[in-house]
Amino acid sequence: MQSWRLLIYGVVLLVLMVFAPHGIMGMPVWRRWRSRSPVAPDAGVADMHDRPVAALTLTVHNLHKQFGGVAALQGCELTAAGGSTHALVGPNGSGKTTTLNVISGFIRSDKGSVRIGEHDVSGLAPHRIARLGVGRTFQTPKLLHGMSVLDNVRLGGFASEQASAVEIALGLPRGRRDCHDSSAAALRLLRFVGLAERADDLAGDLPHGQQRLVEIARAMVGHPSLLLLDEPAAGLSMDELDRLGALIEAIVALGTTVLIVEHHLELIARISRSVTVLDRGAVLAAGTPDEVFSHPEVARAYMGREGTGGSR
Numbered sequence: 001m002q003s004w005r006l007l008i009y010g011v012v013l014l015v016l017m018v019f020a021p022h023g024i025m026g027m028p029v030w031r032r033w034r035s036r037s038p039v040a041p042d043a044g045v046a047d048m049h050d051r052p053v054a055a056l057t058l059t060v061h062n063l064h065k066q067f068g069g070v071a072a073l074q075g076c077e078l079t080a081a082g083g084s085t086h087a088l089v090g091p092n093g094s095g096k097t098t099t100l101n102v103i104s105g106f107i108r109s110d111k112g113s114v115r116i117g118e119h120d121v122s123g124l125a126p127h128r129i130a131r132l133g134v135g136r137t138f139q140t141p142k143l144l145h146g147m148s149v150l151d152n153v154r155l156g157g158f159a160s161e162q163a164s165a166v167e168i169a170l171g172l173p174r175g176r177r178d179c180h181d182s183s184a185a186a187l188r189l190l191r192f193v194g195l196a197e198r199a200d201d202l203a204g205d206l207p208h209g210q211q212r213l214v215e216i217a218r219a220m221v222g223h224p225s226l227l228l229l230d231e232p233a234a235g236l237s238m239d240e241l242d243r244l245g246a247l248i249e250a251i252v253a254l255g256t257t258v259l260i261v262e263h264h265l266e267l268i269a270r271i272s273r274s275v276t277v278l279d280r281g282a283v284l285a286a287g288t289p290d291e292v293f294s295h296p297e298v299a300r301a302y303m304g305r306e307g308t309g310g311s312r
């Protein structure tokens, strides 16, 4: 009996998704009764959010993670002060992405802890960590290429939507209001990253650099208190790099704490308050950008030379 009911629900959902993707109230027959389109043309303002977020400090303590015979993390530590940018740098394979994966709950560490503000999030599932206000982007952008840029960004707001799947599927008032609000917020973020005019294009049609900016917009829709960026500058043009720097500064000005993994040392020096250098999963150096980049061991091990600054 139970399986019949599930089967019927499944068929109804499939029929709705294929023939009425905008809900029953969104079907052409109803449209003339509705005056409001999902996104008002004037929706959104020039700034990114309508409200600031709480600044939360991220504290990562003594993380260890072993993948078979590979020790990816061996005592990784860092503190990103609330409402500031902290950079995590190091050679390829030094454990930077693994650190982001542990913080966001994608993988569990063998040892150590992660605190975000007052919350100990060690070992929590990714969706629970996301609900605490953690957004992230990936080293290789993970967008749904067959969906529009706007819909990809809207996906980032799932945790704050109030309407049930049924209310959205049937296009009932709360479902329509959520759709309208999330579209307006997504458009506002796309304007902020300079891609509003690509809102209706397929995400897969965007160049790689722009896909990275769409991912940042998607991560910001949920008003994150902590934003994790994994090599956001990879593949960006000089113009896009400048825009990324300004974008991260604006995100921090809202109160969001940013942890950025990046190889562009000029960008890091410009936007970061503090830096941690990882080497084979352990901390090689930590401090302000000036302190870290003039550290002789960092210059030797990471930049391949003695002295200060530069990029790789």
Ligand SMILES: Nc1ncnc2c1ncn2[C@@H]1O[C@H](COP(=O)(O)OP(=O)(O)O)[C@@H](O)[C@H]1O
Pocket: 067, 070, 071, 072, 090, 091, 092, 093, 094, 095, 096, 097, 098, 099
């Ligand atoms: N899921 C995994 N399975 C096995 N080994 C992994 C996995 N993820 C990362 N590693 C290994 O852990 C080490 C650190 O990887 P990673 O954190 O991706 O480094 P980084 O981001 O600093 O380049 C590398 O040797 C990598 O091959």
Ligand SMILES: [Mg+2]
Pocket: 096, 097, 098, 139
């Ligand atoms: Mg990586």
